[in-house]
């Protein structure tokens with residue numbers, strides 16, 4: 001936990017979030033500024049800014065949870081995105097994986 005980290009505060013419940021999933025080492029919630037309907041974030045509870053800061057055993061639920069969320073929101077097409085560092089467009093310095101559904105534009109689901 002890092003006292004000043006907004007995602008650590010979300011994990012603790014000090015900042016409210018739309019929680020989707022929680023286990024002893026993984027947390028998932030809806031993004032506050034969604035790029036599409038169902039845009040979610042999956043994070044390790046272990047605080048680290050970049051992927052290489054997180055121990056392997058704290059990462060092993062991330063992709064299975066991302067898969068479940070993609071299935072749950074009915075996203076056939078979607079992006080999984082994980083930014084590391086400012087040049088790579090990272091804004092929040094707690095590792096997070098975006099799940100961004102790509103709705104069929106013809107169906108107007110976004």
Ligand code: 5GP
Nearest residue numbers: 006017029030031032033083089090091092
């Ligand atoms: P990054 O650019 O660091 O990969 O993405 C950070 C993401 O965190 C952004 O999509 C942003 O909307 C989301 N975010 C930032 N602050 C909050 C917050 O307080 N609550 C939630 N749910 N999402 C947040």
Ligand code: ZN
Nearest residue numbers: 005008047094
């Ligand atoms: Zn943190």
